[in-house]
Amino acid sequence: MEIIIPILSAAVRSGTPILYATLGEILTEKSGILNLGLEGIMLMGAFTGFAVSMYTGNPWIAILAAFIAGMAVTLIHGFLCITMGANQVVSGLALTMAGTGASSLLGRHYIGETITGLGKMQIPFLSKIPLVGPIFFNHDPLVYISYILVIAMFLYLNFTKFGLSLRAVGDSPRSADSVGINVARTRYIYTLIGGGIVAIGGAYMSVAYTKMWGDLMTAGRGWIAVALVIFAIWHPVRAALGAYLFGGVEAFQLRLQAAGTTIPTNLLLMLPYILTITVLLVIAVREGKGLLFDAPSSLGQPFYREERE
Amino acid sequence: MTIKGLTVQKRKDAPAWLEVFIPVAGFILALLTGAIFLAFLGVSPFEAYREMLISSLGDSYGISETIVKAIPLAMAGLGVMLSFKMLIWNIGAEGQIFIGSLATAAVVRYFYVDNSMIMFVLMFLAAAMAGGAWASVAGYLRARWRVNEIITTLMMNYVAIHLVDYFVYGPWRDPGSLGFPMTAPFPDAARLFQFSGTRVHLGIVIAVILSLLFYWIFKYTRWGYEIRVIGENPKAADFAGMNYLKNVVLVMFLSGAIAGIAGMTEIAGLQGRLQHGFSAGYGYTAIIVAWLARLHPIAVLLVSFLMGALLVGGDALQIVMRLPLSTTLVIQGLILFFVLGGEFFRRYTIKIITEKEPEKWRS
Numbered sequence: 001m002e003i004i005i006p007i008l009s010a011a012v013r014s015g016t017p018i019l020y021a022t023l024g025e026i027l028t029e030k031s032g033i034l035n036l037g038l039e040g041i042m043l044m045g046a047f048t049g050f051a052v053s054m055y056t057g058n059p060w061i062a063i064l065a066a067f068i069a070g071m072a073v074t075l076i077h078g079f080l081c082i083t084m085g086a087n088q089v090v091s092g093l094a095l096t097m098a099g100t101g102a103s104s105l106l107g108r109h110y111i112g113e114t115i116t117g118l119g120k121m122q123i124p125f126l127s128k129i130p131l132v133g134p135i136f137f138n139h140d141p142l143v144y145i146s147y148i149l150v151i152a153m154f155l156y157l158n159f160t161k162f163g164l165s166l167r168a169v170g171d172s173p174r175s176a177d178s179v180g181i182n183v184a185r186t187r188y189i190y191t192l193i194g195g196g197i198v199a200i201g202g203a204y205m206s207v208a209y210t211k212m213w214g215d216l217m218t219a220g221r222g223w224i225a226v227a228l229v230i231f232a233i234w235h236p237v238r239a240a241l242g243a244y245l246f247g248g249v250e251a252f253q254l255r256l257q258a259a260g261t262t263i264p265t266n267l268l269l270m271l272p273y274i275l276t277i278t279v280l281l282v283i284a285v286r287e288g289k290g291l292l293f294d295a296p297s298s299l300g301q302p303f304y305r306e307e308r309e
Numbered sequence: 310m311t312i313k314g315l316t317v318q319k320r321k322d323a324p325a326w327l328e329v330f331i332p333v334a335g336f337i338l339a340l341l342t343g344a345i346f347l348a349f350l351g352v353s354p355f356e357a358y359r360e361m362l363i364s365s366l367g368d369s370y371g372i373s374e375t376i377v378k379a380i381p382l383a384m385a386g387l388g389v390m391l392s393f394k395m396l397i398w399n400i401g402a403e404g405q406i407f408i409g410s411l412a413t414a415a416v417v418r419y420f421y422v423d424n425s426m427i428m429f430v431l432m433f434l435a436a437a438m439a440g441g442a443w444a445s446v447a448g449y450l451r452a453r454w455r456v457n458e459i460i461t462t463l464m465m466n467y468v469a470i471h472l473v474d475y476f477v478y479g480p481w482r483d484p485g486s487l488g489f490p491m492t493a494p495f496p497d498a499a500r501l502f503q504f505s506g507t508r509v510h511l512g513i514v515i516a517v518i519l520s521l522l523f524y525w526i527f528k529y530t531r532w533g534y535e536i537r538v539i540g541e542n543p544k545a546a547d548f549a550g551m552n553y554l555k556n557v558v559l560v561m562f563l564s565g566a567i568a569g570i571a572g573m574t575e576i577a578g579l580q581g582r583l584q585h586g587f588s589a590g591y592g593y594t595a596i597i598v599a600w601l602a603r604l605h606p607i608a609v610l611l612v613s614f615l616m617g618a619l620l621v622g623g624d625a626l627q628i629v630m631r632l633p634l635s636t637t638l639v640i641q642g643l644i645l646f647f648v649l650g651g652e653f654f655r656r657y658t659i660k661i662i663t664e665k666e667p668e669k670w671r672s
Contacts, residue, residue: 036459040642076646080646080649080650084649084650084652084653085653085656086649086650086652086653087649087652089398089459090596090600090645090649091645091646091649093400093596093645094641094642094643094645094646094649095642096642097593097597097638097639097641097642097645098638098639098641098642098643098646099642100635100638101635101636101637101638101639101640101641101642102346102635102639103635104633104635104638105346105350105632105633105635105636105639106350108632108633215633220464220467223460223463223464224464226459226460227457227460227464230457230460264475264478264479266471266472266474266475266478266479267471267475269471270467270468270471270472273464273465273467273468273471274464274468276460276464277450277456277460277461277464277465280450280456280457280460280461281450281454281456284450284454284455284456285454
């Protein structure tokens with residue numbers, strides 16, 4: 001137990017940035033827009049969060065700024081894919097390149113600087129529950145907000161009128177349009193909010209997790225999140241499971257290194273990526289048909305209101 | 310004839326000049342936007358762009374360096390172009406380059422023969438087989454179980470890079486390298502021919518041959534036609550009896566094999582050893598090359614020269630103006646954004662509405 005609890009607690013912490021990114025992407029993809037720019041958005045969020053936190057000393061303003069920055073860079077993707085009907089795969093890749101490059105250009109004088117950032121906040125009563133308490137309720141507030149976000153998104157998507165029209169837009173934009181839903185506006189709203197949430201995941205890395213700025217510090221987590229959306233079959237609760245699984249692998253790998261294992265570091269570092277592929281494969285083999293059923297049917301396809309098919 | 314406003318109209322055929330105009334305009338607009346971004350960062354865009362232009366195209370040395378960078382870009386660009394034709398998104402050229410170079414270094418280490426002809430054949434085959442096998446894993450998963458190939462190829466990039474790192478930091482590290490993560494220099498027979506006085510190597514010949522070969526395949530062969538049909542209309546391809554699984558795996562194999570060869574020529578032709586992080590994101594830039602070239606094999610050569618110049622310019626910015634290499638990444642992303650935006654005008658045209666002819670645009 002003494003060994004397991006710290007690893008599981010660390011799994012939640014290191015899974016949190018991936019969780020935010022996955023939740024953001026689920027929201028975006030539910031509206032039918034595929035955003036492969038997560039890595040770039042996360043890095044822009046991480047940088048914005050870090051810089052604002054450094055100058056204001058207030059981590060909450062930093063998180064808000066990261067959210068806004070995330071929406072701003074996602075707007076490029078939204079405009080190209082929603083208004084101009086551009087290829088969503090290529091636009092997402094471009095966003096990853098531009099966001100990655102811009103973050104390291106903007107952050108070039110900040111490398112190695114540290115901030116106070118967001119501290120721990122134990123939740124009274126809940127943190128005293130054996131096992132559950134130290135694993136889930138002994139973290140910083142952004143971790144707790146992610147729990148709320150998971151539940152809120154689950155309820156919103158499945159039990160509200162807005163959630164229903166969001167899913168309609170992603171599944172069948174033409175029928176959504178015919179019942180009077182503004183497809184383009186809906187897609188803009190959720191793509192932008194989704195991008196903002198992804199950026200919070202990046203900001204978590206700099207403001208809460210490491211409390212410093214490092215070039216390319218998200219190290220592929222944005223791409224892992226893209227994969228996790230499929231693992232989660234677009235379901236927020238499964239997204240949390242997946243994110244903590246990845247956080248667990250990362251935490252386990254760090255422990256092994258700290259314990260001075262003889263397994264070379266470079267081989268351990270491959271683990272999350274190999275796990276991603278394995279997870280996707282298992283999902284695809286086991287749930288091939290169910291998976292196709294759950295995916296937003298119009299994902300990745302532009303919608304032109306004036307054209308009839 | 311008073312102008313009342315603008316309207317967007319769908320068009321049936323895009324004029325041919327747009328094919329060239331969109332990428333060129335996209336490139337120029339990206340440079341302009343990049344200039345604004347640089348100015349915002351307190352860097353003089355004029356100075357930066359002048360530095361980039363002079364270092365890459367200003368003299369014969371600059372041009373030869375641009376060609377050196379264009380070689381892996383052209384090869385990897387041709388590789389991803391092949392998969393993109395089929396709408397298979399191979400984002401893994403970077404990893405395939407690393408695996409190709411790993412196989413090359415393995416051949417040099419374990420099967421060295423003191424004959425440059427034999428070595429060339431061995432290294433070529435090893436790199437092609439390794440890169441091809443690496444990529445076809447993703448192709449098979451995609452064709453057999455619909456596992457998203459964007460994610461698998463991308464994840465395999467990280468795995469490949471860590472795998473090369475494992476060897477150059479570990480068992481293959483040159484004891485005489487003073488701790489640098491690199492293998493010992495390759496012996497002479499394992500080095501490719503270099504054009505005298507430059508660093509341009511045999512890779513350029515391979516790139517040009519591959520480009521012409523693909524031009525011929527897509528223009529004149531049945532297989533080239535099949536790939537396009539499968540990409541554009543998988544259902545029709547299925548009805549016509551074209552084998553999806555076989556073609557996806559084959560295309561991914563070839564795509565990865567070519568990227569693997571790019572890795573081989575990069576270390577055997579240019580760097581002379583395998584070292585940590587030897588590829589400056591060529592596999593990712595190759596995606597832009599293929600896209601800007603509109604998946605045309607001859608245009609890939611031209612675009613890779615242009616992107617090579619951008620990379621050489623980026624190196625100069627790093628050395629002279631102390632800007633990070635990522636500056637070029639921003640410009641690359643911007644180019645893609647503007648070209649994507651420009652695609653809109655291939656499908657639509659903007660008409661000026663005048664009072665005299667209101668019926669014409671309404672139809």
